[in-house]
Amino acid sequence: MIDNKKLVVVLPAYNAVKTLRQTYQEIPLDIVDEVILTDDKSEDATIELARELGISKILTHKKNLGYGGNQKTCYLKALEANADIIIMLHPDYQYTPVLIPAMAHMIASQLYDIVIASRIIGNGALQGGMPLYKYIGNRMLTFFQNLLLGSKLTEFHTGYRAYTAESLRSLHFETFSDDFSFDNQLLAKAIYKKMRVGEVSCPTRYFEEASSIGFSASIKYGLQVVKTSIQFWFARRKIYVADFLKD
Ligand SMILES: Nc1nc2c(ncn2[C@@H]2O[C@H](COP(=O)(O)OP(=O)(O)O)[C@@H](O)[C@H]2O)c(=O)[nH]1
Numbered sequence: 001m002i003d004n005k006k007l008v009v010v011l012p013a014y015n016a017v018k019t020l021r022q023t024y025q026e027i028p029l030d031i032v033d034e035v036i037l038t039d040d041k042s043e044d045a046t047i048e049l050a051r052e053l054g055i056s057k058i059l060t061h062k063k064n065l066g067y068g069g070n071q072k073t074c075y076l077k078a079l080e081a082n083a084d085i086i087i088m089l090h091p092d093y094q095y096t097p098v099l100i101p102a103m104a105h106m107i108a109s110q111l112y113d114i115v116i117a118s119r120i121i122g123n124g125a126l127q128g129g130m131p132l133y134k135y136i137g138n139r140m141l142t143f144f145q146n147l148l149l150g151s152k153l154t155e156f157h158t159g160y161r162a163y164t165a166e167s168l169r170s171l172h173f174e175t176f177s178d179d180f181s182f183d184n185q186l187l188a189k190a191i192y193k194k195m196r197v198g199e200v201s202c203p204t205r206y207f208e209e210a211s212s213i214g215f216s217a218s219i220k221y222g223l224q225v226v227k228t229s230i231q232f233w234f235a236r237r238k239i240y241v242a243d244f245l246k247d
């Protein structure tokens with residue numbers, strides 16, 4: 001609990017057996033009320049390990065839905081569990097769980113609806129081993145997207161995020177993509193709805209198990225970011241409102 005608010009951490013898992021234990025062990029369970037793991041039909045023993053670790057709520061998909069589809073289950077379950085503050089943390093040990101209190105307190109302060117952990121502030125991304133092409137892509141997409149969205153975020157592509165329950169509910173995330181562009185559509189919609197998005201700086205770690213998205217998937221993701229930004233631009237000018245931006 002933080003300021004009498006229920007704090008739920010969600011772990012969207014996919015083949016996370018090598019990193020889940022370390023991630024879970026660093027979650028500050030003194031302030032986190034519930035941890036929910038959703039498994040997107042992993043091919044490894046993620047589920048068995050999650051049970052062994054005693055994770056309080058574990059859900060499995062009957063078939064692989066994708067990263068966005070997995071997050072939809074996470075957030076639905078967190079809202080069903082009456083969470084007030086929801087934090088998504090990747091179980092691939094890429095982002096440090098140690099920042100959970102900082103992010104949760106920023107949300108609890110009621111100054112922000114969403115808080116993202118930026119790997120760009122503090123210049124940690126390259127030091128943490130982010131491949132140069134991902135770093136350059138991240139910077140260019142962020143610059144382009146800020147321009148079209150009228151925002152000033154240091155990045156849109158982090159997978160470490162905190163939300164108020166009200167903001168998640170009002171985003172209607174069920175209309176977002178089941179694929180990797182879910183994250184980007186979510187932030188675009190939040191800015192479209194003039195939500196208050198804050199940032200904290202966060203180191204990042206790139207190692208084999210923490211990163212499976214290769215060059216071609218990154219290109220596909222980049223093109224979807226461009227599309228999302230253009231859809232936002234059209235919607236703002238009332239030319240055409242894409243489904244994911246509708247209320
Ligand atoms: N549900 C689901 N999640 C996936 C899939 N592929 C990757 N992920 C997850 O998506 C997140 C981002 O992918 P990752 O490979 O870590 O990307 P990177 O760290 O940005 O290079 C991680 O939490 C992965 O576990 C998939 O096919 N399905």
Ligand SMILES: [Mg+2]
Pocket residue numbers: 090092094210211212
């Ligand atoms: Mg990763």
